[in-house]
Amino acid sequence: MGGACSRKRGALEREDNKSPAGRLCRKFSKNGSSKWLVTSVPKLGGNDSQGQKNSSRRPPPLLDLCIQNICEDIDNHGTFYMLPRDISQEIFNELVFSLRLTDVSLEAFRDCALQDIHLIDYPGVNDYWMDVISSQGMSLLSLDVSGSNVTDSGFSYLRVCKNLESLGLDYCERLSDLGLKEIGEGFSNLTSLSFRRNNAITAEGMRAVSGLKNLVKLDMERCPGVGGGFAHLNGLSKLESLNINWCNCITDDDLKHLSGLTSLKSLQISCSRVTDMGISSLKGLHNLTLLNLEGCPVTAACLEFLAELASLSYLNLNRCHLSDAGCQKFSKFAKLKILNLGFNDITDACLVHLKGLTALESLNLDSCQINDDGMENLKGLKNLKCLVLSDTEVGSKGLRHLTGLHNLESINLSFTMVTDCGLRELSGLTSIKSLNLDARQITDTGLAALTSLTGLTHLDLFGARITDSGTSYLKNFKNLCSLEICGGGLTDAGVKNIKELSSLSLLNLSQNCNLTDRSLELISGLTGLISLNVSNSRITAAGLRHLKPLKSLKSLSMESCKVTASDIEKLRSFDLPNLVSFRPEE
Template structure:
C-alpha cells in the first residue's frame, strides 16, 4: 500500500504533480483516493493531457469520469463496480480500453444499459471472471463495438457456441480472443469464428491470438477449422485441452503465420504429434509441451529436424533424457529459453551438452531435476548470456551468478 506524509497536501499543485509523476499507474490510482487535491495532482493536466493511462478504480464514482475525459485518459480498469456501468461509458465518450475483470456483480442487464449505441473508439474489453455474463451480452458487444480488437472472456462459463456466432457476425476487426475455461464452447463455435458457417456469419478472420485453454469440448475438428479459416493466427493456446490429439497437429502443421503454440497438459499429444508439426511448414518461435507425458526423446529429434528455429521450448515433466538432449542441441542455435523442470532423467551430462551447444540461452528451468549436481550447475552458469537459472522457488539472477 502506498504511504505518504499527509502534510505534503499543502504543497503547490505543480510540486505535488511532479512528485506523483514518479509513481506507477497503480499507485497513482491509490493516491487519487486520498483527497481531491491529491487526485488533481496525481492526474495533473500538464502531465496527463493526451496520454493513454490506465486508471485503477475501486468504485465507479460518476462525478470522476468527465474529469478523466478532459485529462485525456482513455484506458480504465474498474476493480469494483458499485454504480451502473453506463456512468463510465457516458462520462468517457472516447474510451479505448475498458477492463472489468473480476467485477462479479456485472450482469447482462447492466452491460445492456451501458452499450446502447455505437462506441467506435473502444478497442479493448476485458470481461474475464464476470461470471453472470451470457451470450446476450455478446450480442450487445457485437452490435455496438464493431471496432473491438481485443476481447477477454476467460472464465465465463455461461458463454456458448451461440455467443461465438454473434462474435463472428459482428466483430470482424477482432485480433485477440480469450475463451479460457468457457466450458460450453465446442467445435461448432470454433467453426463460427473461422467462417465455416458463412450463411450466418462471416467469421472473425483477422484473429491473430486465440486462447482456448481448458475448453474441454474441443476436438481435432476445431483445429481443422482453425487451419482453414484463421490463416492470420500467430498465437494459439490449447493448454489443458484433453480432447485434441496427434491427428490435430496435421492441421496446424502448415499454418505459416503461427509462431507460438501452447500444448501444455494436452494428454493425447505424443511424439507422433511433434513429428507432424516438424514435417510441416511451421516457423514456430515458441512451443510448450510441458506435462505431456507421452513426449519423449524422439520428439527432441523431430524438433531438431523441423523446428530448429525455436527460441523458447518448454518440456517440463516430459519423459526426456540426456540422449534426447544430445539429439537436439546441435541444431538449436536460436534457443534462448529452455524449461526442463521435473525432467528427472536429466543428469550432469545433459547440462554439459546444453552448456556446450546452446550458447544463446538466457534462461533455463531446472526445478525438480533431481539427478543434477553442483558440477552440472557450474557448467550451466558459465553460459555467456544466462540471466535466469530456476532451481526451485528461487531464481539465480545474473548478479548472483557472478558471485
C-alpha cells in the same frame, strides 16, 4: 510451469518480472485480467524489454564513455547544475539503470531542470527524494515513483511542477485522499495518471481527479475504495483510456457516469460487479475499441448493447456467464479482431455465429464445451493469427478445418483430444510460430509430423511423452526461442539434440528425473538462455559450474534437486550477475 508435476487449470496465472534491484517489480506483474490482451496476438519478435536501453537513442560513444566515468566517480561530483539539461538527464538515467543513485548522489541533481524521472520500484525513494525531484520545477514533464515510500507530505512538493504530463504512483501505499488532492490541484497539463493498487483512496478522493481536464489515460486497477466516486469523471471529455480492473466495488451505478465519456477508446472493468444492466450505459461510446469484462457477471444479453459499438475491436468475455442463448448477436461484430470467450458455457452452437467475423485475428475458446463439429465454423476466418482451444473436446478430426488458415501464427492445443495423427493437419501451416501441445497423448510420432514448421519459435511439449529419440526432430526448428519438454522421458542423451538450438532463451526440462549434471554441461553453450528450469532431476551442486558461461541467465529453477539456495547464491555472486530469480530460495 516448472516445479509442479502438473498444472492446475482454471486458476488465474500470475507472472512477475523482476525490477533491476532484484525486488519484485509489482507495477509490471501480469494478472488474468490484463494478460489476455498481451497474449492474444503473440509478439514473437525481439523487442526491447522494459528497462533496457534503446540503442538507437544512446549518445555518441565518447559522450557515453564520459557519462559512465562520471557515474563511477559520482561521489566526487557535488552538483550538475551547470551542465546542459540533456547531459544531466543522461547521467541521471545511467545512475538509475545501474542502481547507483543514492540519497547523497541525488542531491547533485537539485535544480537541474530534468524532464523525465522514472524510479519504478527503486529502493529508498521517500519524501526527501520528492524535495529534490520537485526542484526540477516547470521542466519536469514525466514522473514515476511507483512502489516508493513517499507519503502525502512528499506529494505536496509537486505543487511547483505545474507542467507535469505523466504521473505514475502505482503501489504507493502511503498515498491517500489528501495526497491525491495535492496532485489534482493545478495540474492542467496532466494527460496520464496511474495509482494502481491503492487501498487508501476513496470515492471522496476521486473528486481531485475532476479538475484534470486534459487527462487522456487514468489507471486505478485494484483500488477497492473508489466505488461511488465516478461522478467526478463526468467532465473528463478527453479521457480515452480507463482501467478499473479488479475493483470489486464497481457496480452498474458507477457505469452510468461513464456514458458521457464519448472519447473513451479503452475500458477495462474486469472482476467487478457490473451486470448486463450496467453494460447498457455504454451503448453511446461509439469510439470504444477495447472492452475488458473478464470475470464480470454479465450474460450473452449484454451483446445486445455491445453490438451498437461500431468501433469495437477487442472484447474480453473470459470467465463470464455466457451460454449459447443470445450469442447470435456476435454476427453483428464486424470489426472484431480479438475475442476471448474462455471459461464460458458455450457450445458448438455459439461458433455458428462467429463464422462471419472475417476480421477476427485472435479467438480464445479455452475450456468451452466445443468439439470437432463446431470447428467447421472457423474455416472461413482467413485472418486468424491466434487460436486457443485448450481444455476443449476438440480432437484430430476438428483440425482438418484449420488447413486453410495460412495466417495462423499461434495455436494452443493443450489438454485437448488431439493425437499424433491429427497433428499432420498442421503440417501445411508454415506460418505457425507458437505451438502448445501439452497433452499426454502426444508422442515422438506427433513431433515428427511437424518438422515442416521450420518457423517455430515457441514450442510447449510440457506433458507430452517425448523421449530421447523424439528430440532428434528438434533440429528442424532452428529458430526456437522457447522450449518445454517435461513429460519425464528425457535423459542426458536427449539433451544432446537440444544443445544445438542456439536461439533458445527459455528452456524448461523439469520433471525429467533422469537428467544429471551432464545435461548442464551439454547446454552450457546456449549462452542466450534467460530462463532455465531443471527441477525434479538428479542434478547436483557440482554441476552448477557448467552454468558459468550463461551470463544472460535471469531465472533458474532447481527445485527437488540436490542443490541448495546458498549453492545458487554463490554462483550468482561470482558468475551470473544478471540472475534475479532462483529456486530453491532461502
